[in-house]
Amino acid sequence: MKPMRFCAVLAACGTAFAALEAKASKGSFSGEADVLLVLGCRVRGDEAEPMLKMRAEAAADFLLAHPNTLCIPCGGIVHADQTKSEAQAIKDILLSRGVEDTRILLEDRSKTTLENFLNAKKIIASLPLNAPKVAFLSSEFHLLRAAQLAKLADLPCEAVPAPSPQAEKAKNYLREAAVFPLLLTELHKRKGK
Numbered sequence: 001m002k003p004m005r006f007c008a009v010l011a012a013c014g015t016a017f018a019a020l021e022a023k024a025s026k027g028s029f030s031g032e033a034d035v036l037l038v039l040g041c042r043v044r045g046d047e048a049e050p051m052l053k054m055r056a057e058a059a060a061d062f063l064l065a066h067p068n069t070l071c072i073p074c075g076g077i078v079h080a081d082q083t084k085s086e087a088q089a090i091k092d093i094l095l096s097r098g099v100e101d102t103r104i105l106l107e108d109r110s111k112t113t114l115e116n117f118l119n120a121k122k123i124i125a126s127l128p129l130n131a132p133k134v135a136f137l138s139s140e141f142h143l144l145r146a147a148q149l150a151k152l153a154d155l156p157c158e159a160v161p162a163p164s165p166q167a168e169k170a171k172n173y174l175r176e177a178a179v180f181p182l183l184l185t186e187l188h189k190r191k192g193k
Contacts, residue, residue, distance in 0.1 A: 040075020040086025
């Protein structure tokens with residue numbers, strides 16, 4: 001492929017991704033949910049990093065506004081320096097904000113976003129709910145990829161956005177742009193099976 005043509009294709013792909021990302025970052029949730037999954041991210045030692053704190057605080061706001069919604073905080077111990085799972089760090093913040101312990105069901109074994117959905121799906125299947133409406137909450141930049149992973153896990157759900165640290169936004173969107181084509185390739189492969 002000629003360099004100019006390659007640059008044009010790359011620019012078109014970048015523009016399309018930016019449009020998809022902008023739409024996804026607003027979320028797709030409307031109405032009520034029976035279950036809210038809160039996707040985990042970095043914990044150092046037993047301290048949630050700012051992005052995880054922002055997700056957990058947004059989840060607390062959501063759960064306080066939707067008192068009939070159960071919550072599944074997701075994420076295990078992913079890094080060697082962790083002494084607390086991502087799910088437990090989320091739960092601790094939810095409890096400190098007034099969310100009742102009886103509404104929180106931990107998924108504390110996963111190490112990836114796909115595993116978050118797969119493991120949470122098993123927990124949801126064990127609940128006495130008939131055709132539950134499920135939503136997931138994550139940082140706004142993560143919603144596009146996470147929604148595709150939820151489809152891969154065969155878990156229909158709507159997306160709820162949480163803010164993320166302003167200083168990290170550019171880095172996070174660039175990472176999503178780099179990873180998204182790999183995810184699409186994986187989805188295409190699995191559809192072909």
